[in-house]
Amino acid sequence: MVNILITGGTGYIGSHTAVLLCEAGYNVHIADNFANSDPGVLNRIEQIIGKSIHFSEVDLTSSEDLDLVFKNNTFDAVIHFAGLKSVGESIKEPLKYYNNNISSTMNLLNSMHKHNVDKLVFSSSATVYGECKIVPLEETFPIGQTTNPYATSKFMQELILRDVAFASNLNVVTLRYFNPIGAHTSGLIGENPKGIPNNLCPYITQVLSGKLEMLSVFGDDYETDDGSAIRDYIHVVDLANGHLKAIEKLLQTNSSTSYNAINLGRGIGVSVLEMIKTFENATGRKVPYRVTSRRQGDLPVSYAATDKALNELDFKAERSIEQACRDSWNYQEEFNKTSASKE
Numbered sequence: 065m066v067n068i069l070i071t072g073g074t075g076y077i078g079s080h081t082a083v084l085l086c087e088a089g090y091n092v093h094i095a096d097n098f099a100n101s102d103p104g105v106l107n108r109i110e111q112i113i114g115k116s117i118h119f120s121e122v123d124l125t126s127s128e129d130l131d132l133v134f135k136n137n138t139f140d141a142v143i144h145f146a147g148l149k150s151v152g153e154s155i156k157e158p159l160k161y162y163n164n165n166i167s168s169t170m171n172l173l174n175s176m177h178k179h180n181v182d183k184l185v186f187s188s189s190a191t192v193y194g195e196c197k198i199v200p201l202e203e204t205f206p207i208g209q210t211t212n213p214y215a216t217s218k219f220m221q222e223l224i225l226r227d228v229a230f231a232s233n234l235n236v237v238t239l240r241y242f243n244p245i246g247a248h249t250s251g252l253i254g255e256n257p258k259g260i261p262n263n264l265c266p267y268i269t270q271v272l273s274g275k276l277e278m279l280s281v282f283g284d285d286y287e288t289d290d291g292s293a294i295r296d297y298i299h300v301v302d303l304a305n306g307h308l309k310a311i312e313k314l315l316q317t318n319s320s321t322s323y324n325a326i327n328l329g330r331g332i333g334v335s336v337l338e339m340i341k342t343f344e345n346a347t348g349r350k351v352p353y354r355v356t357s358r359r360q361g362d363l364p365v366s367y368a369a370t371d372k373a374l375n376e377l378d379f380k381a382e383r384s385i386e387q388a389c390r391d392s393w394n395y396q397e398e399f400n401k402t403s404a405s406k407e
């Protein structure tokens with residue numbers, strides 16, 4: 065049995081990855097402090113996989129607490145999702161972001177080194193490409209022209225991981241995600257951030273279910289066909305599958321040291337207004353929205369070059385954005401039913 069530690073595994077992408085890894089026969093241990101998730105996710109993961117899951121409630125910024133998890137368990141590899149991810153909040157509270165995201169990664173690397181765990185998959189982000197205006201974004205493009213502290217924290221973590229990989233026997237696959245959307249088809253797990261959502265899809269589903277009044281479209285005067293910004297939306301189950309492929313690659317590798325950054329996207333740009341239409345078609349409901357001014361730091365167009373993921377991980381996203389919209393809405397409806405039955 066291969067043992068995998070998933071930090072941040074009760075979060076949006078981590079929970080879907082935990083399900084896929086368990087279904088593929090891995091022994092998964094989740095570590096999370098519920099900073100942006102809820103303990104009920106553990107039950108829902110167990111409902112999907114039909115067995116119990118190992119869990120430690122731990123804040124990764126505490127090196128002692130994290131090290132106890134390593135002391136009490138055996139791991140062959142780690143997938144590191146834990147981190148704060150709101151661009152807007154990071155601009156207001158940069159120290160909170162640098163402290164949480166950088167300390168967590170440093171503590172994790174120290175414990176991995178101490179306990180001889182030498183395989184790591186890291187959650188990075190397309191935001192590390194910063195102001196680069198050339199698309200599709202290739203992994204060889206320069207990174208670091210970042211536009212907010214969240215993105216800078218991801219860039220800094222990439223640099224730390226690269227340096228540590230070169231200086232030790234650590235093997236790292238850094239996955240640069242584009243825009244994950246959708247939910248598990250069961251409707252049991254999905255994106256349920258605390259507070260007002262920062263991402264488009266949970267915002268839309270909360271508007272559709274009456275929790276939020278109206279969606280804001282940030283700018284319709286970009287040089288794109290319909291004037292709204294273009295992003296690369298990828299179904300979260302496809303994204304989770306990318307992690308499975310990355311873990312398989314790492315477990316096969318004999319190299320004593322490596323660092324490899326790979327994009328995970330569909331390689332197709334979709335505008336915000338197109339996404340709204342797709343949601344409307346998928347749900348049969350109108351999405352009320354208003355156009356507001358551009359958001360500082362937003363790029364007009366961002367989508368991934370996907371050749372490296374295909375060539376090195378044999379990864380290709382399979383699910384459509386229509387399916388992702390249906391799955392997101394299904395999750396929101398299930399969530400609303402459960403919340404209503406508790407009231």
Ligand SMILES: NC(=O)c1ccc[n+]([C@@H]2O[C@H](COP(=O)([O-])OP(=O)(O)OC[C@H]3O[C@@H](n4cnc5c(N)ncnc54)[C@H](O)[C@@H]3O)[C@@H](O)[C@H]2O)c1
Nearest residue numbers: 072075076077097098099100101123124146147149187189
């Ligand atoms: N969702 C996206 O659009 C997106 C895009 C690119 C990269 N990423 C990155 O992927 C990772 C997962 O994203 P997500 O969308 O699932 O976010 P999420 O907020 O749903 O999940 C992150 C999880 O990490 C946990 N966490 C945060 N700080 C922690 C700490 N100090 N100790 C223990 N647990 C901690 C949170 O409680 C949460 O469960 C993050 O690192 C994020 O930056 C996300």
